[in-house]
Amino acid sequence: MSEALREPQQDRSRATRQKLLAAALESLAEVGYSATTVAVVAARAGVSRGAAQHHFPTRQDLFAAAVEYMTEVRLAEIREQAAGLPSGDGRTEAIVGMLADVYTGPLFRAALHLWVAASTEEPLRQQIVRLEAHVGRQAHRALLEVLEVDERTPGVRETVQGVLDMARGLGLADLLTDDARRRRGIVRQWAAILDQALATGR
Numbered sequence: 249m250s251e252a253l254r255e256p257q258q259d260r261s262r263a264t265r266q267k268l269l270a271a272a273l274e275s276l277a278e279v280g281y282s283a284t285t286v287a288v289v290a291a292r293a294g295v296s297r298g299a300a301q302h303h304f305p306t307r308q309d310l311f312a313a314a315v316e317y318m319t320e321v322r323l324a325e326i327r328e329q330a331a332g333l334p335s336g337d338g339r340t341e342a343i344v345g346m347l348a349d350v351y352t353g354p355l356f357r358a359a360l361h362l363w364v365a366a367s368t369e370e371p372l373r374q375q376i377v378r379l380e381a382h383v384g385r386q387a388h389r390a391l392l393e394v395l396e397v398d399e400r401t402p403g404v405r406e407t408v409q410g411v412l413d414m415a416r417g418l419g420l421a422d423l424l425t426d427d428a429r430r431r432r433g434i435v436r437q438w439a440a441i442l443d444q445a446l447a448t449g450r
Contacts, residue, residue, distance in 0.1 A: 268290070272310055281365035322387070326346070340439045345439075352418060
């Protein structure tokens with residue numbers, strides 16, 4: 249096969265794969281893990297089940313790839329939104345608010361369904377634990393970057409990790425009811441704590 253023919257074919261393959269991953273995350277967020285089968289994902293993506301299984305032979309393969317894709321999208325969101333945030337006073341609160349929004353959005357809801365399923369399915373758990381460790385490191389690094397702090401300063405690493413853990417907790421609280429009103433006050437308070445704790449790390 250010539251190079252000219254191979255490239256469009258590879259582009260189509262990448263596009264199909266991305267459609268399947270996006271459809272998997274949408275389905276997880278909307279209907280949960282048990283209802284998100286390969287057939288359901290394929291139908292949502294508008295591709296045949298055979299094409300879906302060509303890219304992801306097993307359901308576990310699909311979900312493992314979906315977690316990696318979700319990481320890329322989530323980190324891209326954080327960096328893109330951070331670029332438009334104000335500088336100076338109010339920046340830390342804007343960053344913490346942005347993070348809370350990311351963790352109360354559909355991507356986090358999809359991740360949460362996977363975590364619950366992984367707690368009782370050992371093969372899935374092994375994949376998710378490994379991937380989430382990677383996700384956690386990447387999210388931590390991205391937050392350090394947008395906060396413009398050095399984690400080698402004593403206390404910075406733990407404080408930044410605390411903000412990520414807080415954001416996950418807010419996402420969990422928001423799962424059943426709209427927690428936006430209470431969340432605003434928590435974001436404001438955490439931003440004040442963060443500014444004080446990180447002052448020496450900037």
